[in-house]
Amino acid sequence: MSDKKVWFITGAGRGMGVDIAKAALAAGHQVVATGRSTDAVAKAIGGDENLLVVKLDVTDPTDAETAVRTAVDRFGTIDVLVNNAANCYLGYFEELSPKQIERQLATNLIGPMNVTWAVLPVMRKARSGHIISISSTAGLVGYEFCAAYATSKFGLEGWMESLHFDVAPFGIKTTIVEPGFFRTELLKPESSTYAELSIEDYAERNAQTRAWWEEQNGKQGGDPAKLANGLITIASQEEPPLRWIAGADAIAEAERKVAELQQQINAYRDLSASLAYEDA
Numbered sequence: 181m182s183d184k185k186v187w188f189i190t191g192a193g194r195g196m197g198v199d200i201a202k203a204a205l206a207a208g209h210q211v212v213a214t215g216r217s218t219d220a221v222a223k224a225i226g227g228d229e230n231l232l233v234v235k236l237d238v239t240d241p242t243d244a245e246t247a248v249r250t251a252v253d254r255f256g257t258i259d260v261l262v263n264n265a266a267n268c269y270l271g272y273f274e275e276l277s278p279k280q281i282e283r284q285l286a287t288n289l290i291g292p293m294n295v296t297w298a299v300l301p302v303m304r305k306a307r308s309g310h311i312i313s314i315s316s317t318a319g320l321v322g323y324e325f326c327a328a329y330a331t332s333k334f335g336l337e338g339w340m341e342s343l344h345f346d347v348a349p350f351g352i353k354t355t356i357v358e359p360g361f362f363r364t365e366l367l368k369p370e371s372s373t374y375a376e377l378s379i380e381d382y383a384e385r386n387a388q389t390r391a392w393w394e395e396q397n398g399k400q401g402g403d404p405a406k407l408a409n410g411l412i413t414i415a416s417q418e419e420p421p422l423r424w425i426a427g428a429d430a431i432a433e434a435e436r437k438v439a440e441l442q443q444q445i446n447a448y449r450d451l452s453a454s455l456a457y458e459d460a
Contacts, residue, residue: 183416186255188212188248190238190295191265193220196314196359196404200262201225203408212251212258215265238265238291244298257306260415261299263292263313266332270393271375272382273327280376281328288332293339300347307351310415313340314357317430321437325389344422355420357411358434360427361402402427 187204191197193215201213205228214236215221221233232254236247251258269276269284292313303309318326319333337356344354374390407426414420425434445452 184208184210185259185415186210186212186251186257187260187262187415188214188251188258188295188299189262189264190214190236190291193217193224196407197262197264198224199404199408200264200411201231203405203412204260205230207412209260210255212247212255214247236265236295238263238295239286241294241297244294248295248298248302252302258299258302258309259306260310260312261296261303262411263295263311265291266314268372269328269375270325270372270390271328272325272379272386275375275377275379275382275386276328277376280373281331283373284328284332285335288329289335289339292336296343300352303347303352304350309350309352310355310420311340311343311347311352312355312357312411312415314359315340317358317360317427317433319356320358321433325393341422353420354422355414356423357407358423358425358430359402359407360430360433361396402429 187201187209189197189201189204189211192201192213197213197215201211202225204211205225208230210230210232211228212232212234213221213225214234216235216237218233218235225231225233232251234247234250235243237243248258266288267284269280271280296311299309299311303311313336315336316329316333318330319337322330322334340354340356347354372393375386378386410424410426414424425431
C-alpha cells in the first residue's frame with residue numbers, strides 16, 4: 181500500500197496497546213511494538229513480517245533511545261508514535277505516598293516524554309510524523325480517588341498541547357486521545373496500585389470507593405478494538421485532530437466540563453475583567 185507507515189507503539193504487551201498494534205498491522209502498516217517484556221509483546225500480538233518487537237521501559241531514557249535506534253535500523257523511519265504505556269495509582273491524595281506519586285508521573289508523564297525525545301530527531305529529519313498520546317477523561321476532569329492518575333494525565337495534556345506549537349513547523353502533527361471507560365487491563369492488579377498509607381478519617385470512604393473501582397474491571401462499556409481502528413482512521417488524515425474525545429461517555433464528560441467552565445467564567449466575569457491597570 182502506498183500510504184504504509186511505520187508505527188511505534190509503547191505498552192504493547194497487554195491492554196489497548198495490543199489492539200492498536202493489531203489494528204495497524206491489519207491496515208498494512210509496519211509496527212514496532214514495545215514493552216518491558218518482549219516475550220509478553222510477542223505472545224500478545226503474534227508473528228508478522230511487518231512486526232518488530234523491541235524491549236522498552238518508558239521510564240528509562242536509554243531504553244527509549246535504544247528502542248528508537250533499533251526501529252530505525254529495521255524500518256528506516258518512524259511515522260506514527262503512540263504513547264500508550266501507562267499505569268494507574270488510585271486512592272485519596274493524602275493516603276498516597278510521595279513515592280507513589282513519583283512512580284505515577286514517571287510512567288504516565290515522563291515516560292511519554294522520554295520516548296518522544298528519542299523519536300523527535302527522526303521525525304524532524306523527515307519533516308513529517310504524528311505523535312499520538314493516550315490520555316483519559318481524567319486528563320480533562322478531576323475525579324474522587326484519582327488525584328495521582330489525573331495529575332499525570334492533566335500534565336500529559338498540557339505538555340502535548342504545548343508540544344504541538346513546537347513541532348508543527350517541522351510538519352509533525354500531534355493528537356491527544358481522551359478515552360472514556362474502555363475495557364482495557366488498566367484496572368487489573370498488574371496495572372492498578374492503591375494508596376499504601378492509611379488514615380482513619382478516610383477509612384470508610386476508602387473501602388467503598390476501592391470496592392467500586394475493583395468492580396469496574398471487565399465491565400467498562402468501551403471496546404478497545406474499535407478505539408484502535410478509530411486511531412488508524414485519524415492517523416490517515418491529512419489534518420488529524422489535536423484532541424480526540426473517544427467514547428460517548430467521554431463526550432458527555434467533556435460537555436459537562438465545558439458547561440462548568442462557562443458557568444465559572446460567567447459567575448465572576450465582572451470581577452475578572454476589572455483587574456487591569458487603569459491606564460491600560
